[in-house]
Amino acid sequence: MSARPPRPAAPSLVGVDLGRRFEDGESHVQALAGVDLVAAPGELLAIVGPSGSGKSTLLHLLGGLDRPDTGRVLLEGQEISRLSGRRLALVRRRRIGFLLQFYGLLPGLTAVENVAFPLLLDGVRDAQARALAALASVGLEHRGAHRPSELSGGEQQRVGLARAVVTRPAIVLADEPTGSLDSATSRVIFDLLRATAAAATSVVVVSHDPLVERYADRLVRLEDGVVCAAASPPPSVTSTPAVTVG
Numbered sequence: 001m002s003a004r005p006p007r008p009a010a011p012s013l014v015g016v017d018l019g020r021r022f023e024d025g026e027s028h029v030q031a032l033a034g035v036d037l038v039a040a041p042g043e044l045l046a047i048v049g050p051s052g053s054g055k056s057t058l059l060h061l062l063g064g065l066d067r068p069d070t071g072r073v074l075l076e077g078q079e080i081s082r083l084s085g086r087r088l089a090l091v092r093r094r095r096i097g098f099l100l101q102f103y104g105l106l107p108g109l110t111a112v113e114n115v116a117f118p119l120l121l122d123g124v125r126d127a128q129a130r131a132l133a134a135l136a137s138v139g140l141e142h143r144g145a146h147r148p149s150e151l152s153g154g155e156q157q158r159v160g161l162a163r164a165v166v167t168r169p170a171i172v173l174a175d176e177p178t179g180s181l182d183s184a185t186s187r188v189i190f191d192l193l194r195a196t197a198a199a200a201t202s203v204v205v206v207s208h209d210p211l212v213e214r215y216a217d218r219l220v221r222l223e224d225g226v227v228c229a230a231a232s233p234p235p236s237v238t239s240t241p242a243v244t245v246g
């Protein structure tokens, strides 16, 4: 009897026909129009394109930081673009990890406190132990007692990534995560994002960094708010991830 082929993993995130228009007095900007996008577990998807092409707007819609004027966003099958503000805030905190260019760490908290923060908001009892494990997964177990001002930019971004994954989210969304870093440090961050994807989380990265093309499984190129080409084939969501967690 032949073995059954493995079932394709359900997508973590689906965007369908996404549109967003910004009004500015008499004028308007159609920042996105008709964008479709799927992110699968284990996949590192890069959104690329020139400045002003709508990359951040798209990431904000995917992460429930903004709402589309047209279309919908489904996270793990749930249509998050229709949720109330309160329920959406919970989904963002529990199921989505965010990584931003300027780290966004709380300056008065130590590294481990920053990482534990989203768990403490939910009253998770082993928050400290999980935060330490997340810090170890980015190679910073020895820096837990340091405040952000005592850490390099690359270390702060690694703390940011530990905080993004500590809740074991369905997806990590990163907006220019290497925009403030030198190329050697950027490689460390991309390696960690690959390892995050390999641990069955989806990762969507918006980036100008030419390095991203070497790390991504797939590129989605935006121009004037429209997807102009999938620069590489759609993912095989059953494939074995290329990198294991270090």
Ligand code: ADP
Pocket: 022, 023, 024, 029, 030, 031, 049, 050, 051, 052, 053, 054, 055, 056, 057, 058
């Ligand atoms: P990218 O991240 O690719 O540089 P953005 O998504 O930030 O591009 O912006 C896409 C377009 O939408 C730009 O023309 C930008 O000026 C406009 N835009 C983005 N956010 C707003 C906003 N809140 N209000 C008005 N215009 C906006």
Ligand code: MG
Pocket: 055, 056, 057
């Ligand atoms: Mg942007």
